Amino acid sequence: MNIVERETRVNVNLLEQIEASVSEVLLGKQAKIKLVICCLLARGHLLIEDLPGMGKTTLAQAFAEVLGLAYNRVQFTSDLLPADLLGVSIFNRQESSFSFQQGPIFTQLLLADEINRTTPKTQSALLEAMEEQQVSIDGKTRPLPEPFFVIATQNPSSHSGTYPLPESQLDRFLMRIELGYPNAAAERIILQRLGTATKGHRARANKLSAIINVEQLETLQYQASQVSVSDALLDYVQRLISYSRDNESIGCGISPRGSLALLSAAKAWALIEHRDYLLPEDIQQVFPAVIAHRISATGAVKAQEAVADHILTQVDVIYS
Amino acid sequence: MLIARQKNNQWYWLGGGLAMAIIPLWAELPGWLLPFVIAIYLWRLIYPQHLARQGKWIKLLVVTVSVMLLSVSIGSIFSLQGFVGLLVLASSLKLIELETRRDYLLMVFLGCLISACQLLFYNSVLSFGYTLCSLLILHTALLQMFINSESAQSVKQRLLASILKVTIIFLQALPIAIILFIVMPRIGSIWTVPINSNVAKTGVTDSLTAGDIGQLNQDFSVAMRITFSSSAQPSVSQMYWRGMSLAAFDGKTWRRVPEAAPLSDKLRNKLQKVTERTAGPLYRYQIMQEATGRPWLYSLSTPIVRNREIVQGQDYSLSRHSPLQRRFQYEVTSAADFIDNTPLGHEQYLRYTQLPGAGNPQTRAFAQQLKQRLGSTQNIIDFLTEQYQHGFSYTLSPGKLSTENPIDDFLFNTKRGYCEHFASSSAFLLRAAGVPARIATGYQGGQWSTDHQYLLVTQAQAHAWVEFWDEQSGWVRWDPTAVVAPERISRGTSEFLLLDGRAQDIAALFRKNSWVRNWQLQWDGLNYQWHRWVLGYNSQLQFQFVKKLLGAVDSWRIGLLILLVLGLVIAPLMIKSSRKSGTRQTDPVIKLCHKLDKKMAKLQLHREPQETLSRFLSRAAIEQPSLAVALRSIAADLEKLLYYPTSSSSAEIATVAANIKKLKYR
Numbered sequence: 008m009n010i011v012e013r014e015t016r017v018n019v020n021l022l023e024q025i026e027a028s029v030s031e032v033l034l035g036k037q038a039k040i041k042l043v044i045c046c047l048l049a050r051g052h053l054l055i056e057d058l059p060g061m062g063k064t065t066l067a068q069a070f071a072e073v074l075g076l077a078y079n080r081v082q083f084t085s086d087l088l089p090a091d092l093l094g095v096s097i098f099n100r101q102e103s104s105f106s107f108q109q110g111p112i113f114t115q116l117l118l119a120d121e122i123n124r125t126t127p128k129t130q131s132a133l134l135e136a137m138e139e140q141q142v143s144i145d146g147k148t149r150p151l152p153e154p155f156f157v158i159a160t161q162n163p164s165s166h167s168g169t170y171p172l173p174e175s176q177l178d179r180f181l182m183r184i185e186l187g188y189p190n191a192a193a194e195r196i197i198l199q200r201l202g203t204a205t206k207g208h209r210a211r212a213n214k215l216s217a218i219i220n221v222e223q224l225e226t227l228q229y230q231a232s233q234v235s236v237s238d239a240l241l242d243y244v245q246r247l248i249s250y251s252r253d254n255e256s257i258g259c260g261i262s263p264r265g266s267l268a269l270l271s272a273a274k275a276w277a278l279i280e281h282r283d284y285l286l287p288e289d290i291q292q293v294f295p296a297v298i299a300h301r302i303s304a305t306g307a308v309k310a311q312e313a314v315a316d317h318i319l320t321q322v323d324v325i326y327s
Numbered sequence: 328m329l330i331a332r333q334k335n336n337q338w339y340w341l342g343g344g345l346a347m348a349i350i351p352l353w354a355e356l357p358g359w360l361l362p363f364v365i366a367i368y369l370w371r372l373i374y375p376q377h378l379a380r381q382g383k384w385i386k387l388l389v390v391t392v393s394v395m396l397l398s399v400s401i402g403s404i405f406s407l408q409g410f411v412g413l414l415v416l417a418s419s420l421k422l423i424e425l426e427t428r429r430d431y432l433l434m435v436f437l438g439c440l441i442s443a444c445q446l447l448f449y450n451s452v453l454s455f456g457y458t459l460c461s462l463l464i465l466h467t468a469l470l471q472m473f474i475n476s477e478s479a480q481s482v483k484q485r486l487l488a489s490i491l492k493v494t495i496i497f498l499q500a501l502p503i504a505i506i507l508f509i510v511m512p513r514i515g516s517i518w519t520v521p522i523n524s525n526v527a528k529t530g531v532t533d534s535l536t537a538g539d540i541g542q543l544n545q546d547f548s549v550a551m552r553i554t555f556s557s558s559a560q561p562s563v564s565q566m567y568w569r570g571m572s573l574a575a576f577d578g579k580t581w582r583r584v585p586e587a588a589p590l591s592d593k594l595r596n597k598l599q600k601v602t603e604r605t606a607g608p609l610y611r612y613q614i615m616q617e618a619t620g621r622p623w624l625y626s627l628s629t630p631i632v633r634n635r636e637i638v639q640g641q642d643y644s645l646s647r648h649s650p651l652q653r654r655f656q657y658e659v660t661s662a663a664d665f666i667d668n669t670p671l672g673h674e675q676y677l678r679y680t681q682l683p684g685a686g687n688p689q690t691r692a693f694a695q696q697l698k699q700r701l702g703s704t705q706n707i708i709d710f711l712t713e714q715y716q717h718g719f720s721y722t723l724s725p726g727k728l729s730t731e732n733p734i735d736d737f738l739f740n741t742k743r744g745y746c747e748h749f750a751s752s753s754a755f756l757l758r759a760a761g762v763p764a765r766i767a768t769g770y771q772g773g774q775w776s777t778d779h780q781y782l783l784v785t786q787a788q789a790h791a792w793v794e795f796w797d798e799q800s801g802w803v804r805w806d807p808t809a810v811v812a813p814e815r816i817s818r819g820t821s822e823f824l825l826l827d828g829r830a831q832d833i834a835a836l837f838r839k840n841s842w843v844r845n846w847q848l849q850w851d852g853l854n855y856q857w858h859r860w861v862l863g864y865n866s867q868l869q870f871q872f873v874k875k876l877l878g879a880v881d882s883w884r885i886g887l888l889i890l891l892v893l894g895l896v897i898a899p900l901m902i903k904s905s906r907k908s909g910t911r912q913t914d915p916v917i918k919l920c921h922k923l924d925k926k927m928a929k930l931q932l933h934r935e936p937q938e939t940l941s942r943f944l945s946r947a948a949i950e951q952p953s954l955a956v957a958l959r960s961i962a963a964d965l966e967k968l969l970y971y972p973t974s975s976s977s978a979e980i981a982t983v984a985a986n987i988k989k990l991k992y993r
Contacts, residue, residue: 239916239969284971287939323936325920325969 035193048275051181075217089132340468347461348442679763694759721812763796
């Protein structure tokens with residue numbers, strides 16, 4: 008194993024500390040936490056789809072704390088307007104001019120809670136900002152802070168009062184994950200804590216201390232992008248994509264944006280695994296999270312991930 | 328996969344192919360069947376889901392009712408029509424539950440079977456071409472199942488591409504089909520299905536009444552085709568294709584008298600001897616006669632045949648034991664100058680001079696006068712010839728003759744008629760004068776094909792003439808029609824129709840155009856060659872052809888020929904595919920992976936597609952502990968070669984290759 012240990016580089020072991028810290032708050036979800044870190048390193052946005060009360064918000068809060076990022080949370084409701092999110096210009100009487108009042112989107116980590124409860128108009132305002140890294144209001148373009156990372160949560164689309172995101176907007180999220188129920192042991196600890204702790208999980212998450220700063224995060228992101236990829240693995244990625252495009256049982260094939268996402272997520276995973284080169288395992292690990300929400304817009308998360316797994320079993324790792 | 332989900336137009340291809348397969352069978356099947364099939368297809372197209380979900384009992388009911396309907400309307404279900412009808416019915420009912428890919432493939436293959444069924448009923452070049460076309464459409468439908476409907480091409484491009492692909496596949500199959508046709512043993516029919524005997528009776532009948540041949544004149548369908556194999560050939564005006572002789576006359580109709588015995592052995596031997604001599608004209612030819620539904624065969628006089636299927640009568644006419652239900656091919660040698668002057672027996676004399684008790688008194692009196700005044704038969708013939716040349720005219724619309732004394736009316740009053748009138752009245756006149764006479768029927772003349780390969784005789788050339796008895800020459804042919812209207816003989820009926828001013832018939836007008844006629848003749852020529860060489864390809868012809876092709880008929884020569892053709896077809900494909908896979912395997916590391924997989928397969932260890940090398944080899948190490956060390960080192964080295972781009976050097980590749988080679992059971 009080639010451990011990345013140059014002076015200018017940030018010690019990758021920090022990532023393990025982040026994982027451990029978050030795990031203290033969100034119990035029994037190490038694998039998912041690792042995926043979130045991976046998404047962050049690949050400079051992508053994250054969509055968490057799950058039932059209410061599974062710890063989506065807790066996860067986002069914990070991450071904001073350990074990464075030392077400015078953090079805002081917006082609860083999306085059906086009457087939320089784009090201005091509520093982006094900000095408005097207000098007339099200042101003393102100066103006799105309009106001054107721009109920044110909305111909650113001007114932050115480094117935005118938790119967009121229950122994104123599919125709001126109207127498509129507001130959804131698209133957020134998704135545009137995600138893609139462009141900037142907001143245009145009153146004819147003026149205002150850049151968003153660096154880094155800008157969105158964790159959106161949504162309820163399964165079958166729930167009432169939801170506006171499902173269209174395929175084109177789902178595509179903007181690098182990964183979509185499902186937290187799922189905790190296992191029995193984790194559940195027991197959660198129940199035991201109820202009696203002992205004075206405050207809830209949210210408070211626990213707020214108490215976490217920052218492990219890395221913004222510069223370190225940006226260096227890590229750079230290091231992830233520098234992971235080397237052999238031709239054999241590019242071939243593998245292309246085989247996976249063309250299988251998804253040629254197979255009639257798959258709703259829609261993976262787009263070029265999807266294949267870029269797959270590769271950058273896999274590189275980030277390789278970095279987490281302390282390597283500066285990519286292995287096929289990296290691609291396979293991130294594949295369902297990166298691909299499942301892109302191949303078909305309908306159906307349950309489980310079914311879509313099953314399709315993604317099916318693609319993996321059908322495409323040979325080494326040659327066609 | 329559900330068919331209903333398919334976005335491409337395979338439904339239309341399948342529908343089109345099935346329709347093409349079924350439409351030619353229209354005439355053979357009950358009329359309601361085709362609308363029934365179309366209705367089911369349209370229903371299926373409009374409600375794709377609804378119909379497939381029908382209950383078992385409803386389906387059973389539909390099947391029972393339609394099979395019963397079919398058996399009632401065909402009559403017997405155990406006939407060829409019945410079986411084909413069942414097949415068509417089954418294919419259309421299958422549409423109801425067409426749901427999966429498998430059903431669709433089944434439909435395509437059923438369609439192929441149905442389109443081949445057409446050849447059971449019709450076997451011209453045209454129907455063969457048509458069958459090929461419908462097979463092409465059906466195979467295109469088959470291809471639709473396997474192409475990606477979401478590719479970037481437009482519908483039109485995709486359509487052209489798939490038709491092109493199917494055409495290429497057909498062309499690849501063609502040499503194999505041809506060679507198998509040539510060398511496969513021609514086994515006769517192993518099984519037969521009774522065909523509802525519906526061959527219409529056409530052509531010349533064994534009786535002759537006024538008007539009969541006048542009707543035939545309007546019919547330009549093919550009667551027979553003749554190929555001469557001898558260099559000697561009679562001129563077209565001398566070609567009298569004699570069918571049979573009619574001896575019994577009841578005042579209106581001449582009839583054939585069934586003969587008690589065939590030609591005597593003595594005469595037969597005499598005839599056979601004629602073929603051995605070298606001098607004198609001998610015509611050898613092959614006749615391909617269309618199905619007539621009657622047993623009569625036609626030939627130039629005097630015919631000599633060796634075919635055991637053919638019976639020769641005492642009047643030298645040829646016939647078969649059974650009626651011609653399909654095209655029949657036979658070879659004849661004719662000796663034009665053969666004379667049989669065996670004196671007529673008493674019974675025969677009576678037969679050939681027999682007349683009804685009363686009628687046509689004027690003719691009878693005239694005949695008696697002629698006999699007394701002129702005496703010899705030849706004189707009477709000469710006199711009649713002269714008479715006919717003056718005052719008589721040939722027409723196809725002679726008008727009605729008196730019903731009581733038609734011959735009197737014709738000879739002394741109207742003097743207008745066609746071959747039948749002339750033949751009938753001449754024979755009557757000769758008999759009244761005491762000369763034995765009879766009527767011969769058959770065809771006269773013919774048209775040479777454009778390349779002069781064969782002679783085409785149509786029903787329009789049906790003809791009747793007279794034969795009279797002469798003590799020296801035996802039976803002598805005399806054609807009064809040729810005397811009255813020589814142009815009828817020299818130019819043929821179709822042109823005569825125009826001369827006659829009766830060309831209202833548009834078909835006849837078209838025949839006037841030489842290019843139409845030319846084209847018609849060429850088309851007929853193609854059909855003739857098809858019948859002769861493809862449909863008539865029997866074991867004898869096969870033996871001759873293969874011998875000519877290969878020098879001798881040996882099993883090894885035939886085997887070699889088949890292998891050669893197969894090789895020629897397959898070689899380009901093999902080269903193409905090997906090139907394709909060759910480009911894939913240029914990477915030496917990938918080659919190593921292939922080698923490793925093969926080696927591991929020998930050790931009963933198979934890599935799953937999604938299994939990476941390290942995972943696979945560590946699984947293998949658990950199952951084969953003795954190899955664990957070697958496997959781990961190979962895994963590490965090979966993964967490094969594959970995924971760590973800077974490290975692939977030829978030395979390392981060689982090391983890994985050697986390590987893979989060393990893997991063995993211990």
